[in-house]
Amino acid sequence: MTNPKIKKKDRALTVSWIVVAAVYAAVFAAEQVISPNSMLFTVLKKGATYALVAVSMNLLNGFTGIFSLGQAGFMLLGAYTYAIFTIPLEHRSSVYQYFNGGVVQFTLPWFLAMILAGLVAAFFAWLIGLPVLRLKSDYLAIATLGFAEIIRAILQWNQLGPVTNGSNMLRLFPNFNSFNILKADGSVAVYLSTTVPFLIAGVCIGLIVLLLHSGYGRAFKSIRDDEVAAEAMGVNLAHHKQLAFCISSFFAGVGGAMLAMYQTTVQAKSFTTAMTYEILLMVVIGGVGSVTGSVISSFLFVACSEWWLRFLDNEQFIGDFQVPLLRNGFRLVVFSIIIMVVVLFFRRGIMGTRELPDVIRALPGAVRSLPEKMRARRERRSASRKEAGR
Amino acid sequence: MSDKKPSSQTPVLEIEHLTMQFGGVIAVNDFSMHIDQGEIVALIGPNGAGKTTAFNCVTGVYEPTNGQVLFHGKAIARNHPTGKMKKLYAGLHADKYLADPVRLTPDRITQMGIARTFQNIRLFSGMTVFDNVMLAMHLRRKSNVFSQTLRLNAAEEKQMREKAEKLLKTVDLWEVRDEMATSLPYGRQRLLEISRALATEPTLLLLDEPAAGMNPQETEELSRFIKRIKGQFGLTVFVIEHHMQLVMGISDRIYCIDFGKLIAEGTPVQIQNNPAVIEAYLGGGEDE
Numbered sequence: 105m106t107n108p109k110i111k112k113k114d115r116a117l118t119v120s121w122i123v124v125a126a127v128y129a130a131v132f133a134a135e136q137v138i139s140p141n142s143m144l145f146t147v148l149k150k151g152a153t154y155a156l157v158a159v160s161m162n163l164l165n166g167f168t169g170i171f172s173l174g175q176a177g178f179m180l181l182g183a184y185t186y187a188i189f190t191i192p193l194e195h196r197s198s199v200y201q202y203f204n205g206g207v208v209q210f211t212l213p214w215f216l217a218m219i220l221a222g223l224v225a226a227f228f229a230w231l232i233g234l235p236v237l238r239l240k241s242d243y244l245a246i247a248t249l250g251f252a253e254i255i256r257a258i259l260q261w262n263q264l265g266p267v268t269n270g271s272n273m274l275r276l277f278p279n280f281n282s283f284n285i286l287k288a289d290g291s292v293a294v295y296l297s298t299t300v301p302f303l304i305a306g307v308c309i310g311l312i313v314l315l316l317h318s319g320y321g322r323a324f325k326s327i328r329d330d331e332v333a334a335e336a337m338g339v340n341l342a343h344h345k346q347l348a349f350c351i352s353s354f355f356a357g358v359g360g361a362m363l364a365m366y367q368t369t370v371q372a373k374s375f376t377t378a379m380t381y382e383i384l385l386m387v388v389i390g391g392v393g394s395v396t397g398s399v400i401s402s403f404l405f406v407a408c409s410e411w412w413l414r415f416l417d418n419e420q421f422i423g424d425f426q427v428p429l430l431r432n433g434f435r436l437v438v439f440s441i442i443i444m445v446v447v448l449f450f451r452r453g454i455m456g457t458r459e460l461p462d463v464i465r466a467l468p469g470a471v472r473s474l475p476e477k478m479r480a481r482r483e484r485r486s487a488s489r490k491e492a493g494r
Numbered sequence: 495m496s497d498k499k500p501s502s503q504t505p506v507l508e509i510e511h512l513t514m515q516f517g518g519v520i521a522v523n524d525f526s527m528h529i530d531q532g533e534i535v536a537l538i539g540p541n542g543a544g545k546t547t548a549f550n551c552v553t554g555v556y557e558p559t560n561g562q563v564l565f566h567g568k569a570i571a572r573n574h575p576t577g578k579m580k581k582l583y584a585g586l587h588a589d590k591y592l593a594d595p596v597r598l599t600p601d602r603i604t605q606m607g608i609a610r611t612f613q614n615i616r617l618f619s620g621m622t623v624f625d626n627v628m629l630a631m632h633l634r635r636k637s638n639v640f641s642q643t644l645r646l647n648a649a650e651e652k653q654m655r656e657k658a659e660k661l662l663k664t665v666d667l668w669e670v671r672d673e674m675a676t677s678l679p680y681g682r683q684r685l686l687e688i689s690r691a692l693a694t695e696p697t698l699l700l701l702d703e704p705a706a707g708m709n710p711q712e713t714e715e716l717s718r719f720i721k722r723i724k725g726q727f728g729l730t731v732f733v734i735e736h737h738m739q740l741v742m743g744i745s746d747r748i749y750c751i752d753f754g755k756l757i758a759e760g761t762p763v764q765i766q767n768n769p770a771v772i773e774a775y776l777g778g779g780e781d782e
Contacts, residue, residue, distance in 0.1 A: 311643060318642035322629045326618045333616035336553060338604035338633030338694055347639060
């Protein structure tokens, strides 16, 4: 095809690939150079984790139009599945100290455990999807929210202790630092503890993007746009909604496993509704219906809450002047205000429904048309001046 | 009530004693009709006569209260009054269709080969013209979600893109394929909606007021368009319409209903001279 429009599209795609590759290279390089204790890596690791979860939520809320708030529940299932199956045998007796070392007496490699984490989450999604997906909008949100709460309670139930360790912490499983390649003397040869989470999140998000651009992705979007028309065009609503729900939960489960790795310990108690709201916020700020937006806003959100606004929590001095109001907790006030401003003035989020290639495609055009726009404005202004002079 | 064996004489669509009752209101009352292969049949009637309700019973949006609908001799809807309707039912033939009710969802019926358009345009607003058509081909795919995500269905995808291209070129929408569907002018949105229905590869096309909001010239173009695609795609067409210009110009036969009941059927000339139809349109003080 010799269509110029399509050629331009391909170029934008290539540039997008280069941008993504550059980000990965920068992360890898930074990891080798900068001290591993830097806040930067905390943000990058947590950001990558949340990016995956936010995109999985966007798949459901933004692309299929199913308003579900069960994300924390599925992450919890993923995190526990991962932790339970990867704690090394020699540590099991100390982790499960109240339950005689637990019932699971084998260990899976982290990679398999992570996939299993996704599958478990997807299986539960399938189960609760059967009754719950018949509901619409708010009712569906409430039902999924309830599910997440129930899962959290059940996993802390003492009777399940031999598997879940009751309300006690799961720990000592391989975490992100296990990805570092060590020298013989125990010092680190190649740092990979940030690059590998980036790769995992990248592959998962890549799969979601591929899905969204396939026929099934189109079917999901058609359900979002008009359920009645979608059904009349032969889209089986029950089947496709169930599918979107399971796929989203699969990746939420994988994200949960990544969160477990990031935190190095897991406890059901921390997977609260507030976590789901945080993820929802990332989706909304990034733009409902934009994968790129979810990714960017996840990193911004994590950076703000963990790093950039931290100084607000301590007393600060400019010369001799003590800045008023700054004390523990003030960060959250400022953070809330920022979020309100974003929601009020960027109602469609940072990206709207645009993706990275769209932005790149828009760039040269906008720059090119800038002189023309300025000339047009100048002419308009001089014309109106003449008008006024007359 | 066994399904009839399809033969060359089997009508494409056969509606038998269809009754649709909402609470105490009978929207469609004991309505029977048939459409033969290759015909263009119109259903007319004043506002609120129950035309769209009859349509929705055929396409599976509503479950009829009583009666059955056969498509190429195969039941796609069959029901008798049950539950609360047992007492409330005010129509005829209450115990004629007791044998196993058939309830198919709209997507299954579309899969069998009935495609429809809507009275108020229902395009997918967040998708391009091209994607709207591609979506309608989704139901004929053989690949599953895994092979599609991993792009193992390249051959199928390519074939579909070519089909969509061919279809869009036939209906003159190829130039605007990358535009958002809802940014098209009204007339072209109608055209796109019909094209989208065609992309599901139907044998029977249901058009719900395709000329609504069109001026005489656009209506004229639409008449030609419907005739053209009917021949090109080997369709049978069932159309609901208010525009008498369109109806009289294209239909082989016309059914007229008023207050849910069939009041006349016949060729355009017969309908035009039927006193009952004139009464329904002029006497009742309805529009037109």
